[in-house]
Structure formats: structure tokens, C-alpha cells
Amino acid sequence: MSGISFFDIFWIFFIIVSLTPMIKQRMLEASRLKLMRRIEQRRKSRVIALIHRQETMSLLGFPIMKYITIQDSEEVLRAIKMTDEDVPIDLILHTPGGLVLAAEQIAHALASHKAKVTVFIPHYAMSGGTLLALAADEIVMSEIAVLSPVVPQLGQY
Numbered sequence: 001m002s003g004i005s006f007f008d009i010f011w012i013f014f015i016i017v018s019l020t021p022m023i024k025q026r027m028l029e030a031s032r033l034k035l036m037r038r039i040e041q042r043r044k045s046r047v048i049a050l051i052h053r054q055e056t057m058s059l060l061g062f063p064i065m066k067y068i069t070i071q072d073s074e075e076v077l078r079a080i081k082m083t084d085e086d087v088p089i090d091l092i093l094h095t096p097g098g099l100v101l102a103a104e105q106i107a108h109a110l111a112s113h114k115a116k117v118t119v120f121i122p123h124y125a126m127s128g129g130t131l132l133a134l135a136a137d138e139i140v141m142s143e144i145a146v147l148s149p150v151v152p153q154l155g156q157y
Contacts, residue, residue: 032049032051036049036092039090040090043088043090044087044088045087045088045089045090045118046079046083046087046088046089046090047090047091047092048076048079048080048089048090048091048092049091049092050068050072050076050091050092050093050094050095050106050129050132051092051093051094051095052066052067052068052094052095052096052098053066053094067095067096067097067098067099067128068095068097068098068099068102068103068106068128068129069098069099069102070099070101070102072098072102072106073099073101073102073103073105073106076091076106076109077105077106077109080106080109080110080113081109083113084115085113085114085115086114086115087115088115088116088117088118089110089113089115089116089117089118090118090119090120091110091117091118091119091120091132091136092119092120092122093119093120093121093125093129093132093133094121094122094123094124094125094129095124095125095126095128095129096124096126096127096129097126097127097128097129097130097148098127098128098129099128100128102128103127103128103129103131103132104131106132106135107131107132107134107135108135110132110135110136111135116137116138117135117136117137117138118136118137118138118139118140119132119133119136119138119139119140120140120141121133121139121140121141121142121145121147122142122145123142123144123145123146124145124146124147124148125145125146125147125148126146126147126148127148127149127150127151128150129147129148130147130148130149130150131150133147134150
């Protein structure tokens, strides 16, 4: 028997449906990176983005929650360390918060940076995101943007 069976069509469909969110995410990241480089050229700054949007990626229709993690802190700390002391940092924040340790490490690094640090909040910076914003020299928010209280979550307490 030759030809394509129903089983083959099912697997092709399943693979396409599974890969589509990842392809969209990669395209979004490439577009975001291009815009960040343009901002860097105009403002003569280093742009770092900490963006956590649960709707951008899902697994079989279930959203994947994203928040500030240790991996985020390592990446942001590396970006800050690689930035010359006299180059301003522009941090774009859109996050529901996250791990206290990670947010605190990033906040200390931002506060220690000798050049001006500006945080841009287009939508929201909750909890740990608010902590990061408060470590900056300047906070720029859109008219609909919000901050929240800094409320550390400590295990079961």
C-alpha cells in the first residue's frame, strides 16, 4: 500500500500544531531584538528586555507561566557586566514578578551601574518587577502601565 494514510496526516498535523507556537516565538524574539538594536542606536544605551508574557507560548493550548528566574538574573547580570560603566542602561520590564533572589540580584546590579539606568514599563511590573524599577535612576511608564507592591513569597508562609 502506498500513499498517505489518515495516521500520517494526523502526525503531520500534530507536528505542525506543536511547532507553530515555537516558530511564532522565534519570530517575535527576532523582531524584538531588531527594535532593541534600533533603540540602542538612537539612545546610545544598552537595552535589556525582561519580558514575561504567558500568552506568547503555550503547550497544547495550556499557557506556560513565565516569571523572573535565576536564569533571567544570570542573563541580565551578564548583560550589565558586559556594558561599559559609562554606557546608560535601558531596561524594558513586562513581568508578573518572580523569585526574590533573582530580582534582588538584578536590582543590586542595576543600582551599582555607574551610568544612568532607565526602566521602561509598557504594561506592568509586578512584585519583583517593581523592585527592579525602584533600583533605576528613572522610571518611564505608559499611561496604562502599573506597578504593584513588592510582596516576597516565601515557600508555604
